[in-house]
Amino acid sequence: MEDLLRNWNENSEVKYSENLSFLSTLRGKNEWDGVASKVNQEVFEQTDCLACGNCCKTTPAIIERSDVKRIAKFLRITPKGFIRKYLLEDINGEMMIQSVPCTFLNPDNTCQIYEVRPKACREYPHMDQKGFNHRSKMNAKNTIVCPAAFEIVERMKAIEI
Numbered sequence: 001m002e003d004l005l006r007n008w009n010e011n012s013e014v015k016y017s018e019n020l021s022f023l024s025t026l027r028g029k030n031e032w033d034g035v036a037s038k039v040n041q042e043v044f045e046q047t048d049c050l051a052c053g054n055c056c057k058t059t060p061a062i063i064e065r066s067d068v069k070r071i072a073k074f075l076r077i078t079p080k081g082f083i084r085k086y087l088l089e090d091i092n093g094e095m096m097i098q099s100v101p102c103t104f105l106n107p108d109n110t111c112q113i114y115e116v117r118p119k120a121c122r123e124y125p126h127m128d129q130k131g132f133n134h135r136s137k138m139n140a141k142n143t144i145v146c147p148a149a150f151e152i153v154e155r156m157k158a159i160e161i
Contacts, residue, residue, distance in 0.1 A: 001048050007154075008147035019143050019153050023136035031161055032133045039155050040128035040148075047148045053109030055124055055145055057101040062094065063087055067118040074116040125149040 026032045049055075063071075072082035083089065088098040097103060097118075104112040111117055123129060125142040127149055132139065142149040 001046070001051050004047065004147050004151055005052060008150045012144050012147075012150045015150075015154075016140060016144055019150075019157075020136060020140035022157050023139050023153065026133040027136060029133050029161070032156075033130055035156060035159060035161065036132040036152065037128040039152050039159075043148050043151045043155065047151075049148070050109045052147055053105065054147070056105040056109070056111070056121075059145055060088075060096040060098070060100050061102065061118045062096050062120040063118050064095075064120075067120075068095070070116045071113055071118070074113060125152075127152050 068079045068082055068087075072079045075082060077085070083095065086098060086103055087095045089095045102111075104117075106112060111121070125139075125146045125148065126132075126135065127139065127142070139149065139153065143153050144150075
């Protein structure tokens with residue numbers, strides 16, 4: 001894990017343009033969804049997210065309506081109370097956690113609401129989801145935030161299809 005973090009720390013920003021370029025070449029090539037999913041699984045078998053926590057420290061989680069009800073119930077507050085206390089809502093009605101680092105992040109990088117965490121947190125960095133090849137900008141940006149996402153892209157660049 002230390003090597004993964006060191007490699008990411010030293011190279012993620014330097015390789016951002018290269019990674020974005022590579023990921024852009026995958027658009028429309030649906031076979032890469034399966035490759036991304038497989039590589040994602042391999043990388044996360046070797047990754048300890050608690051050793052990093054950068055996603056929770058730097059990126060406000062998007063919150064869906066279904067997340068609001070579930071988390072509010074867990075916290076024993078009303079959905080409106082949860083929205084008022086913890087979320088920002090934009091003019092389009094999209095909501096996100098209002099503070100960075102995340103309000104629910106503990107000093108040891110564990111999550112106070114892990115059992116009911118938002119969908120965006122459960123799925124992050126979204127590398128194993130259908131449509132991977134259509135999210136080149138998001139996936140490239142995630143390589144700067146997440147060492148595992150960076151490693152997934154690095155490994156994918158070495159694969160020939």
